[in-house]
Amino acid sequence: MSGPQAPTGRIIRADGLAHRFAGTATLFQGLSFVLSPGDVLGVCGPSGCGKSTLLSILAGWERPAVGTLTMTGIERTGCVFQNPYGVPRRSAIDHVAFPLLTKGLSRRTAEARARETMALFGLTDVEDRPFRALSGGEAQRLMLARAVTSAPDLLLVDEPTAQLDIRTAHTVNATLGGIAASGAIVVIATHDPDTRAACTRVIDMPDYAPATEAVAS
Numbered sequence: 001m002s003g004p005q006a007p008t009g010r011i012i013r014a015d016g017l018a019h020r021f022a023g024t025a026t027l028f029q030g031l032s033f034v035l036s037p038g039d040v041l042g043v044c045g046p047s048g049c050g051k052s053t054l055l056s057i058l059a060g061w062e063r064p065a066v067g068t069l070t071m072t073g074i075e076r077t078g079c080v081f082q083n084p085y086g087v088p089r090r091s092a093i094d095h096v097a098f099p100l101l102t103k104g105l106s107r108r109t110a111e112a113r114a115r116e117t118m119a120l121f122g123l124t125d126v127e128d129r130p131f132r133a134l135s136g137g138e139a140q141r142l143m144l145a146r147a148v149t150s151a152p153d154l155l156l157v158d159e160p161t162a163q164l165d166i167r168t169a170h171t172v173n174a175t176l177g178g179i180a181a182s183g184a185i186v187v188i189a190t191h192d193p194d195t196r197a198a199c200t201r202v203i204d205m206p207d208y209a210p211a212t213e214a215v216a217s
């Protein structure tokens, strides 16, 4: 479902992607997909199969060894990493409001908008707590709130529910779906069956692993 404000033509096309790093075997090959606003793509598979690598390629940090990636109408990409990081002494709300202040919003407006997004992720009670005092799951949701506040066209999220209980994970999954429904493309690397079920499409990375080569003994 595309939101009313989603510009037509926002699209990501991956054609025949393959990747390996120096020193690794080919992680995946022949990976093709088309993503448009409203899509929530789950990238699934065991540890080490290349989920984070695919996110890095979509973020433009890594060039695919083979294949082409075409992004049209993607101006802002938001990324949420596997390990939350923040400024230990700064308050949670500062982490979310700061990117808005750098865009020129007043502190009052930036904080109001930060509060709205933090509420979506169940963070209202920890707004004023310093980052170092947040639990792992709160810190992870704070990073999501920060990425979402800047209204990205493409949101890349690595293992968003790894540190969350089932109920909180469910809220996060629903919120990510809502963000896509309002016109973004969301890509989530995950092991979590509930997150997988919340995705509109799934790529199982092992389906794109090269056939195992015979090991010389």
Ligand SMILES: Nc1ncnc2c1ncn2[C@@H]1O[C@H](COP(=O)(O)OP(=O)(O)OP(=O)(O)O)[C@@H](O)[C@H]1O
Pocket (backbone or CB within 6 Å): 021, 022, 023, 024, 027, 045, 046, 047, 048, 049, 050, 051, 052, 053, 054, 082, 189
């Ligand atoms: N910059 C790099 N240079 C060399 N090897 C790398 C690099 N980045 C990742 N790798 C290797 O590529 C493989 C895939 O890594 P990746 O981080 O994409 O896995 P993943 O599916 O996200 O795993 P996890 O579920 O543990 O997060 C791993 O074996 C990893 O060690």
Ligand SMILES: [Mg+2]
Pocket (backbone or CB within 6 Å): 051, 052, 053, 082, 158, 189
């Ligand atoms: Mg990973």
